[in-house]
Amino acid sequence: MKIIVLVKQVPDTEEERRLDASTGLLDRGASEGVADEINERALEVALRHKDANKGSEVVVLTMGPASATTALRKALSMGADSAVHVEDDRLKGADIAMTAAVLAAAVRQTGFDLVVAGNESTDGRGGLVPAMVAEHLGLPLLPSLNTVEITEGAVAGEVTVEAGTLAVSTALPAIVSVTERSAEARFPNFKGIMSARRKPLVTFSLVDLGFDGHTGGGTSEVCSISERPARTAGKKIVDDGTAARELAEFLVARRLI
Numbered sequence: 001m002k003i004i005v006l007v008k009q010v011p012d013t014e015e016e017r018r019l020d021a022s023t024g025l026l027d028r029g030a031s032e033g034v035a036d037e038i039n040e041r042a043l044e045v046a047l048r049h050k051d052a053n054k055g056s057e058v059v060v061l062t063m064g065p066a067s068a069t070t071a072l073r074k075a076l077s078m079g080a081d082s083a084v085h086v087e088d089d090r091l092k093g094a095d096i097a098m099t100a101a102v103l104a105a106a107v108r109q110t111g112f113d114l115v116v117a118g119n120e121s122t123d124g125r126g127g128l129v130p131a132m133v134a135e136h137l138g139l140p141l142l143p144s145l146n147t148v149e150i151t152e153g154a155v156a157g158e159v160t161v162e163a164g165t166l167a168v169s170t171a172l173p174a175i176v177s178v179t180e181r182s183a184e185a186r187f188p189n190f191k192g193i194m195s196a197r198r199k200p201l202v203t204f205s206l207v208d209l210g211f212d213g214h215t216g217g218g219t220s221e222v223c224s225i226s227e228r229p230a231r232t233a234g235k236k237i238v239d240d241g242t243a244a245r246e247l248a249e250f251l252v253a254r255r256l257i
Contacts, residue, residue, distance in 0.1 A: 001056045001150070001172075003046040004107055005080065006117040006129070007039040009064050009071040013122050024222025025093050026123055035071035038118030040078070040185035042178050046116050047079045047186070049150045057081050059110060063091060063102055069201070076196035077188035083201040084110055090206060096124070100132030105209040108137060112173060114155055119144045119177040130177040140170040146181040 011017050012032045019026060043060065050056040060075040062068050063086040072083040086106050094102070107115055120127035134141035145157035146165075155176055156169035188196075206212075235250070237243050251257045 001049070001053065001113045001152070002059065002111060003049065003056065003150075004059045004061050004084075004110060004112045004115045005039065005043045005046050005075070006103060006115065006133075007043065007060050007062045007071055007075055008036045008118075008121050008123075009033045009062065009068040010036045010121055010123040013037075017123065019225050021225060023093065024225045033067055033070065035074050036118060036121050036123075037185070038120070038122065038178070038180060039071075040075075041180065041182045042116045042118050043075055043078060043080065044183040044185045045148045045150075045178055046114075048183060050079070059084060059112075061103070061106055061110065062086070063094075063099060063106070065092070072201060073196050074188065076199045076201075077192040078186060079192060080199075082199055085201060085203045086205075086209070087203055088206045096126050096128055096132065100129050101136060102206070102209065102211070103129065104133045104136035105211070106204055107133065109204070109209060114150065114172055115139075115175040116148070117175070117177045119179050130175055134175040137175070140174045142168050142170060142174065142176040144179050145176055146179055148176060148178060148182060 010033065011026065012034050017026065043058070046058045050058050058080045059082050060072055060080045061084040062072055064071075066087060068087070069085060072085055076083055084106055086102055091098070091102065115130075115133065117130045117133075119130070121129075130143060131141055142155065142157055142159070144159050145168075146160060148155065148157045154169055154171050155174055156167065157176065158165050158167055160179075160181075237246050237250075248257070
C-alpha cells in the first residue's frame with residue numbers, strides 16, 4: 001500500500017505570529033519555520049500501518065518555499081520512505097483554492113492508495129484543504145478522525161459529532177484527515193536522522209504538474225489589515241458594600257446577562 005501524507009511548514013506556534021502589513025499575508029520570516037504538529041500526527045498514522053505491514057510505502061508531500069525541505073527531512077527521519085516537494089516562485093501567497101489544486105495534481109502524479117492529512121493547519125486554520133483535494137481527485141473523504149484503522153482495501157475511524165461519535169469507513173483509494181486526538185507522533189532517532197539524508201526527495205514545479213506556465217500564485221486579495229489593539233487594564237472592583245451591584249451593572253452594560 002502506498003500512503004501519501006500531506007505536511008506543511010508553519011511558523012513556530014510558540015512565537016508571536018504576524019501579518020505582513022504590505023501584503024496582508026502571514027509574515028513567515030517573523031519566526032522560525034517548523035513542521036506542523038497535526039501533520040506529524042497524520043504521519044504517525046501512516047507509519048504505524050507501515051510498521052505492521054512491511055510492504056507499505058509512506059511518501060510525504062508538501063508545497064512551499066525551499067525552506068520547507070526542513071519539514072520534509074524531519075518527516076523522513078521519523079520513518080517516511082521518500083518525499084515530494086512542490087516548489088515554484090509563482091505559488092508564493094497561494095490561496096486555499098490554488099493550494100488544493102496543486103496538491104491534488106502532485107498527489108495524482110505521485111500515485112497513491114490513501115492520503116492522510118491533518119484536519120487543519122496551525123497557521124491558516126482553514127480546515128478545507130483535505131476536502132478540496134478530495135473533490136479535485138473525485139475521491140471519498142473521511143474528515144477529522146480521532147482514530148484511524150487501515151486495512152488492505154479500506155480505511156475506517158471515529159469522528160466526533162454534536163451528539164457523540166460516528167464510526168465511518170470507505171473503500172480505497174480515499175483521503176482522511178486526523179485531529180489532535182489521533183496518534184501522538186514519535187521522535188526521530190539517530191538512525192532515522194542519518195538515513196533521512198539518503199532518502200529520495202523529488203521536486204516538482206507547476207509546469208511539471210501540468211499547470212499553464214502563466215498560472216499565478218493566488219486568486220484572493222487582502223484589501224486591508226489592522227493590528228490587534230493592545231490589551232488595556234481591566235476594571236478592579238473593591239467590595240465596599242456595593243461590589244455586587246457594580247458587577248451586575250458591568251455585566252448588564254455588556255449584555256452578558
